[in-house]
Amino acid sequence: xxxxxxxxxxxxxxxxxxxxxxxxxxxxxxxxxxxxxxxxxxxxxxxxxxxxxxxxxxxxxxxxxxxxxxxxxxxxxxxxxxxxxxxxxxxxxxxxxxxxxxxxxxxxxxxxxxxxxxxxxxxxxxxxxxxxxxxxxxxxxxxxxxxxxxxxxxxxxxxxxxxxxxxxxxxxxxxxxxxx
Numbered sequence: 643x644x645x646x647x648x649x650x651x652x653x654x655x656x657x658x659x660x661x662x663x664x665x666x667x668x669x670x671x672x673x674x675x676x677x678x679x680x681x682x683x684x685x686x687x688x689x690x691x692x693x694x695x696x697x698x699x700x701x702x703x704x705x706x707x708x709x710x711x712x713x714x715x716x717x718x719x720x721x722x723x724x725x726x727x728x729x730x731x732x733x734x735x736x737x738x739x740x741x742x743x744x745x746x747x748x749x750x751x752x753x754x755x756x757x758x759x760x761x762x763x764x765x766x767x768x769x770x771x772x773x774x775x776x777x778x779x780x781x782x783x784x785x786x787x788x789x790x791x792x793x794x795x796x797x798x799x800x801x802x803x804x805x806x807x808x809x810x811x812x813x814x815x816x817x818x819x820x821x822x
Contacts, residue, residue, distance in 0.1 A: 681785070
Protein backbone atom coordinates (compact mmCIF):
# COMPACT_ATOMS: atom_id res chain seq x y z
CA UNK A 643 0.00 0.00 0.00
CA UNK A 644 2.72 2.45 0.93
CA UNK A 645 4.83 1.84 -2.16
CA UNK A 646 2.07 1.60 -4.79
CA UNK A 647 1.50 4.50 -7.15
CA UNK A 648 -1.33 6.76 -5.94
CA UNK A 649 -3.81 5.67 -8.63
CA UNK A 650 -3.29 1.98 -7.85
CA UNK A 651 -3.57 2.60 -4.11
CA UNK A 652 -6.78 4.59 -4.64
CA UNK A 653 -8.30 1.81 -6.76
CA UNK A 654 -7.49 -0.71 -4.04
CA UNK A 655 -8.93 1.60 -1.39
CA UNK A 656 -12.13 2.01 -3.42
CA UNK A 657 -12.80 -1.69 -2.80
CA UNK A 658 -12.92 -0.86 0.90
CA UNK A 659 -15.12 2.25 0.70
CA UNK A 660 -16.76 3.48 -2.49
CA UNK A 661 -16.04 7.18 -1.92
CA UNK A 662 -13.40 8.60 -4.27
CA UNK A 663 -12.76 11.40 -1.77
CA UNK A 664 -12.16 8.88 1.04
CA UNK A 665 -9.80 6.79 -1.11
CA UNK A 666 -7.89 9.85 -2.31
CA UNK A 667 -7.51 11.20 1.20
CA UNK A 668 -6.30 7.89 2.65
CA UNK A 669 -3.86 7.36 -0.24
CA UNK A 670 -2.57 10.94 -0.03
CA UNK A 671 -1.40 10.53 3.56
CA UNK A 672 0.89 7.57 2.87
CA UNK A 673 3.24 6.21 4.02
CA UNK A 674 1.72 4.67 7.14
CA UNK A 675 4.07 3.16 9.72
CA UNK A 676 1.65 0.34 10.58
CA UNK A 677 -1.90 -0.93 10.26
CA UNK A 678 -3.15 1.03 13.27
CA UNK A 679 -2.01 4.32 11.72
CA UNK A 680 -3.68 3.42 8.44
CA UNK A 681 -6.94 2.49 10.18
CA UNK A 682 -6.87 5.75 12.16
CA UNK A 683 -6.48 7.72 8.93
CA UNK A 684 -9.27 5.71 7.31
CA UNK A 685 -11.54 6.41 10.30
CA UNK A 686 -10.78 10.12 10.17
CA UNK A 687 -11.51 10.24 6.44
CA UNK A 688 -14.77 8.35 7.01
CA UNK A 689 -15.87 10.72 9.78
CA UNK A 690 -15.26 13.64 7.44
CA UNK A 691 -17.31 12.35 4.50
CA UNK A 692 -19.49 15.06 3.03
CA UNK A 693 -23.10 14.11 2.22
CA UNK A 694 -22.26 13.61 -1.48
CA UNK A 695 -19.28 11.41 -0.60
CA UNK A 696 -21.48 9.30 1.69
CA UNK A 697 -24.06 8.99 -1.08
CA UNK A 698 -21.33 7.85 -3.48
CA UNK A 699 -20.04 5.28 -0.98
CA UNK A 700 -23.53 3.94 -0.28
CA UNK A 701 -24.25 3.67 -4.01
CA UNK A 702 -21.16 1.45 -4.40
CA UNK A 703 -22.46 -1.08 -1.87
CA UNK A 704 -24.25 -4.21 -3.11
CA UNK A 705 -28.02 -3.96 -2.88
CA UNK A 706 -28.43 -7.43 -1.40
CA UNK A 707 -26.12 -8.87 1.22
CA UNK A 708 -24.78 -12.29 0.24
CA UNK A 709 -26.37 -15.37 1.77
CA UNK A 710 -24.93 -18.84 2.11
CA UNK A 711 -26.03 -21.15 -0.73
CA UNK A 712 -28.54 -23.89 -0.10
CA UNK A 713 -32.22 -24.65 0.13
CA UNK A 714 -32.21 -24.08 3.89
CA UNK A 715 -31.78 -20.35 3.26
CA UNK A 716 -34.62 -19.89 0.77
CA UNK A 717 -37.06 -18.49 3.35
CA UNK A 718 -34.35 -16.25 4.77
CA UNK A 719 -33.42 -15.07 1.28
CA UNK A 720 -37.04 -14.18 0.58
CA UNK A 721 -37.35 -12.30 3.88
CA UNK A 722 -34.06 -10.54 3.26
CA UNK A 723 -35.05 -9.48 -0.28
CA UNK A 724 -38.31 -8.05 1.05
CA UNK A 725 -36.56 -6.22 3.90
CA UNK A 726 -33.82 -4.78 1.67
CA UNK A 727 -36.40 -3.63 -0.88
CA UNK A 728 -38.37 -1.89 1.89
CA UNK A 729 -35.17 -0.34 3.23
CA UNK A 730 -34.02 0.88 -0.17
CA UNK A 731 -37.48 2.30 -0.89
CA UNK A 732 -37.54 4.14 2.44
CA UNK A 733 -33.96 5.45 2.49
CA UNK A 734 -32.88 5.45 -1.17
CA UNK A 735 -29.69 3.44 -0.71
CA UNK A 736 -28.43 -0.04 0.06
CA UNK A 737 -28.59 -1.39 3.59
CA UNK A 738 -25.10 -1.63 5.06
CA UNK A 739 -24.01 -3.41 8.19
CA UNK A 740 -20.69 -4.67 9.45
CA UNK A 741 -20.96 -8.21 10.78
CA UNK A 742 -17.22 -8.77 11.26
CA UNK A 743 -17.59 -9.41 15.00
CA UNK A 744 -20.69 -11.60 14.69
CA UNK A 745 -20.25 -15.39 14.58
CA UNK A 746 -21.23 -16.82 11.17
CA UNK A 747 -23.94 -18.91 12.82
CA UNK A 748 -25.63 -15.73 14.07
CA UNK A 749 -24.96 -13.42 11.10
CA UNK A 750 -28.20 -14.02 9.22
CA UNK A 751 -30.35 -13.49 12.31
CA UNK A 752 -28.40 -10.34 13.16
CA UNK A 753 -28.73 -9.07 9.60
CA UNK A 754 -32.50 -9.55 9.48
CA UNK A 755 -33.03 -8.12 12.97
CA UNK A 756 -30.90 -5.08 12.18
CA UNK A 757 -32.57 -4.25 8.91
CA UNK A 758 -36.02 -4.60 10.44
CA UNK A 759 -35.03 -2.47 13.42
CA UNK A 760 -33.39 0.22 11.32
CA UNK A 761 -36.47 0.55 9.10
CA UNK A 762 -37.97 2.48 12.04
CA UNK A 763 -35.25 5.13 11.97
CA UNK A 764 -35.92 8.55 10.54
CA UNK A 765 -33.86 9.27 7.39
CA UNK A 766 -31.34 11.55 9.12
CA UNK A 767 -30.74 9.10 11.96
CA UNK A 768 -30.40 6.22 9.51
CA UNK A 769 -27.88 8.12 7.41
CA UNK A 770 -25.71 8.52 10.52
CA UNK A 771 -26.05 4.81 11.34
CA UNK A 772 -25.24 3.87 7.73
CA UNK A 773 -22.16 6.14 7.79
CA UNK A 774 -20.90 4.42 10.94
CA UNK A 775 -21.51 0.97 9.43
CA UNK A 776 -19.62 2.04 6.28
CA UNK A 777 -16.70 3.15 8.45
CA UNK A 778 -16.67 -0.21 10.22
CA UNK A 779 -16.95 -2.07 6.91
CA UNK A 780 -14.05 -0.07 5.46
CA UNK A 781 -11.85 -0.94 8.47
CA UNK A 782 -12.54 -4.65 8.07
CA UNK A 783 -12.09 -4.59 4.31
CA UNK A 784 -8.89 -2.59 4.59
CA UNK A 785 -7.47 -5.00 7.15
CA UNK A 786 -8.32 -8.00 4.95
CA UNK A 787 -6.93 -6.25 1.85
CA UNK A 788 -3.59 -5.62 3.54
CA UNK A 789 -3.41 -9.13 4.94
CA UNK A 790 -4.12 -10.52 1.47
CA UNK A 791 -1.46 -8.27 -0.06
CA UNK A 792 1.06 -9.27 2.61
CA UNK A 793 0.26 -12.95 2.07
CA UNK A 794 0.57 -12.56 -1.70
CA UNK A 795 3.92 -10.82 -1.29
CA UNK A 796 5.12 -13.55 1.05
CA UNK A 797 3.94 -16.26 -1.35
CA UNK A 798 5.70 -14.66 -4.32
CA UNK A 799 8.98 -13.93 -2.54
CA UNK A 800 11.54 -16.66 -2.96
CA UNK A 801 12.52 -18.10 0.37
CA UNK A 802 16.06 -17.70 1.52
CA UNK A 803 17.11 -20.40 3.91
CA UNK A 804 17.99 -19.11 7.33
CA UNK A 805 21.08 -20.32 9.09
CA UNK A 806 20.22 -23.53 10.97
CA UNK A 807 20.43 -21.92 14.42
CA UNK A 808 18.20 -18.98 13.45
CA UNK A 809 15.46 -20.89 11.61
CA UNK A 810 12.21 -20.97 13.64
CA UNK A 811 10.25 -24.21 13.81
CA UNK A 812 7.13 -22.60 12.33
CA UNK A 813 6.36 -18.99 11.33
CA UNK A 814 3.83 -17.07 13.39
CA UNK A 815 0.88 -17.01 11.04
CA UNK A 816 -1.52 -15.58 13.61
CA UNK A 817 0.45 -12.40 14.24
CA UNK A 818 -1.82 -9.34 14.37
CA UNK A 819 0.89 -7.21 12.74
CA UNK A 820 0.26 -6.55 9.08
CA UNK A 821 2.87 -4.41 7.33
CA UNK A 822 1.44 -1.68 5.09
